[in-house]
Amino acid sequence: MxxxxxxxxxxxxxxxxxxxxAIVSLGAQANPDAIVLADFEKRIEQYMALHDELAKGAAELxxxxxxxxxxxxxxxxxxxxxxxxxxxxxxxxxAPEVRTKFRMLMYPEVKGPRGRETRQTIEEDAPESVPLKxxxxxxxxEPLPTVPPNVLANLPALPEExxxxxxxxxxxxxxxxxxxxVDFIPxxxx
Amino acid sequence: xxxxxxxxxxxxxxxxxxxxxxxxxxxxGSVRFAVIGDAGTGDEEQLAIARQLAIYHRVFPFEFxxxxxxxxxxxxxxxxxxxxxxxxxxxxxxAGVKFYASLGNHxxxxxxxxxxxxxxxxxxxxxxxxxxxxxxxLDSNLMDPRQLAWLDEELSGSGSDWKICFFHHPPYxxxxxxxxxxxxxxxxxxxxxxxxxxAVFTGHEHxxxxxxxxxxxxxxxxxxxxxxxxxxxxxxPLTAKGYDQGYTFMLIEIAGDEMHFQTISHQxxxxxxxxxxxxxxxxxxxxxxxxxxxxxxxGLRRYxxxxxxxxxxx
Numbered sequence: 465m466x467x468x469x470x471x472x473x474x475x476x477x478x479x480x481x482x483x484x485x486a487i488v489s490l491g492a493q494a495n496p497d498a499i500v501l502a503d504f505e506k507r508i509e510q511y512m513a514l515h516d517e518l519a520k521g522a523a524e525l526x527x528x529x530x531x532x533x534x535x536x537x538x539x540x541x542x543x544x545x546x547x548x549x550x551x552x553x554x555x556x557x558x559a560p561e562v563r564t565k566f567r568m569l570m571y572p573e574v575k576g577p578r579g580r581e582t583r584q585t586i587e588e589d590a591p592e593s594v595p596l597k598x599x600x601x602x603x604x605x606e607p608l609p610t611v612p613p614n615v616l617a618n619l620p621a622l623p624e625e626x627x628x629x630x631x632x633x634x635x636x637x638x639x640x641x642x643x644x645x646v647d648f649i650p651x652x653x654x
Numbered sequence: 655x656x657x658x659x660x661x662x663x664x665x666x667x668x669x670x671x672x673x674x675x676x677x678x679x680x681x682x683g684s685v686r687f688a689v690i691g692d693a694g695t696g697d698e699e700q701l702a703i704a705r706q707l708a709i710y711h712r713v714f715p716f717e718f719x720x721x722x723x724x725x726x727x728x729x730x731x732x733x734x735x736x737x738x739x740x741x742x743x744x745x746x747x748x749a750g751v752k753f754y755a756s757l758g759n760h761x762x763x764x765x766x767x768x769x770x771x772x773x774x775x776x777x778x779x780x781x782x783x784x785x786x787x788x789x790x791x792l793d794s795n796l797m798d799p800r801q802l803a804w805l806d807e808e809l810s811g812s813g814s815d816w817k818i819c820f821f822h823h824p825p826y827x828x829x830x831x832x833x834x835x836x837x838x839x840x841x842x843x844x845x846x847x848x849x850x851x852x853a854v855f856t857g858h859e860h861x862x863x864x865x866x867x868x869x870x871x872x873x874x875x876x877x878x879x880x881x882x883x884x885x886x887x888x889x890x891p892l893t894a895k896g897y898d899q900g901y902t903f904m905l906i907e908i909a910g911d912e913m914h915f916q917t918i919s920h921q922x923x924x925x926x927x928x929x930x931x932x933x934x935x936x937x938x939x940x941x942x943x944x945x946x947x948x949x950x951x952x953g954l955r956r957y958x959x960x961x962x963x964x965x966x967x968x
Contacts, residue, residue, distance in 0.1 A: 525764065525767050525775075526767060526775065527767050527768075527769050527774070527775050528767060528768070528769055529768075529769045529770060530732070531730070531731075531732040531735040531768055532732040534764055534767045534768060535730075535731065535732060538764060578837075581836060581837065582837060585835065585837060588759075588832065589759050589760075604729055604730070605728045605729040605730075607759045607760045608759055608760075608761075608762075608763075608795060609759065610759055610794070610795045610796075610823065611795070611796055612797075612837040612838070613797040613798070613802070613837050613838060613840070613841040614837050614840070614841075616796065616797065616798040616799070617798070617799055621798065621799065621800060624777075627763075627796055628796075640763050640764070641764065643762070643764070
């Protein structure tokens with residue numbers, strides 16, 4: 465009798481247990497992209513928390529008639545961020561899985577039927593050279609390449625203080641107020 | 655000899671604006687503004703245009719100017735702001751003319767914090783100089799979903815009769831160097847059509863081009879206020895009027911249901927002039943043409959009522 469009861473319980477519970485396992489298994493399979501992008505978002509949030517903290521006081525950019533004050537605030541902010549992130553290296557924001565994901569996200573727009581047009585827009589008025597180095601400034605006086613709307617629509621949204629730029633084939637994450645390269649993906653567009 | 659010298663001087667000197675040169679109605683209560691694009695070089699060409707702006711301001715006292723990007727070329731040190739903006743336009747700034755800037759691909763986005771550009775610390779923004787006329791300055795370098803959503807909301811919420819957008823990259827262009835920015839067009843044009851934008855001003859191409867109305871929207875390229883690519887306009891069905899042989903700026907007057915425009919060269923010569931009527935204006939009549947009035951053979955046209963567009967419903 466006890467054996468029958470056990471068997472009955474097992475018969476009743478096993479499907480539920482298997483379903484639960486399937487759900488867990490299905491969940492893990494369905495969300496790897498979401499996990500990667502969630503990780504990217506978290507790294508961006510961490511960077512922005514640091515940025516916002518360091519952008520207070522004399523490093524705060526605000527409207528002024530005096531362009532010297534804009535420059536001073538920008539340089540002060542950049543110096544503070546460099547100090548706080550002195551050990552920052554490529555991949556701190558664009559982790560390896562994120563890089564792979566970004567390349568996949570951009571691929572349809574740069575390689576698809578309109579890829580040629582999109583690449584032409586990106587390459588137009590491209591700067592002569594931009595050092596690919598975390599915490600380096602974007603070279604002064606060099607044009608900032610346009611990122612076409614169809615590419616931006618495929619990439620995760622950024623806070624207003626950060627922007628994507630594509631230089632040559634590399635995707636740069638740039639801190640606008642500080643004019644700093646935060647991270648980059650080399651050969652994002654193959 | 656003195657007479658010959660005087661004659662030569664008159665031939666060489668740029669023409670001075672007189673009231674007769676002006677093709678704008680100067681109606682009471684109108685909105686008057688200037689348009690400059692790709693102007694921030696600090697060199698003689700920018701100064702020549704700036705001088706003409708000051709001259710015309712005496713006969714056509716425009717209240718503000720819109721800047722179509724590439725406001726400062728090269729470095730943007732404090733001395734560059736002085737050399738490439740404050741000094742060239744000093745007479746206008748002292749006369750109280752406000753400048754509203756949009757960002758070009760040569761512009762550091764932190765220009766948004768420079769108060770005389772009136773950007774309010776924003777990369778894209780809107781302003782209303784008078785009831786019934788609203789301007790939308792966009793950042794065409796990074797037209798992301800957030801900016802598009804903002805524009806959609808602002809256009810939707812605007813009750814202004816005139817909705818005018820200005821930014822750097824042209825959705826339509828006959829230029830050989832750049833040409834139409836089709837990705838940008840695809841993103842923006844549906845919003846322009848849905849929300850009844852009447853006119854779009856852009857730069858980036860270093861010439862002047864008035865594009866034939868596209869789906870009820872008038873497009874202007876005015877990117878030769880200091881930079882010029884001679885011969886860059888390719889023959890194209892898009893062009894209503896093109897000029898790539900000299901530097902230019904525009905003067906605009908919005909009076910009631912009409913937008914009057916005049917494009918002027920660095921020598922003070924009128925290159926183009928005309929009138930745009932809002933397509934849903936009560937008195938607009940389809941297919942009505944005004945009599946030719948320009949110095950050249952193209953003539954004036956009323957854009958009138960091309961076709962009443964059905965509002966897209968989502």
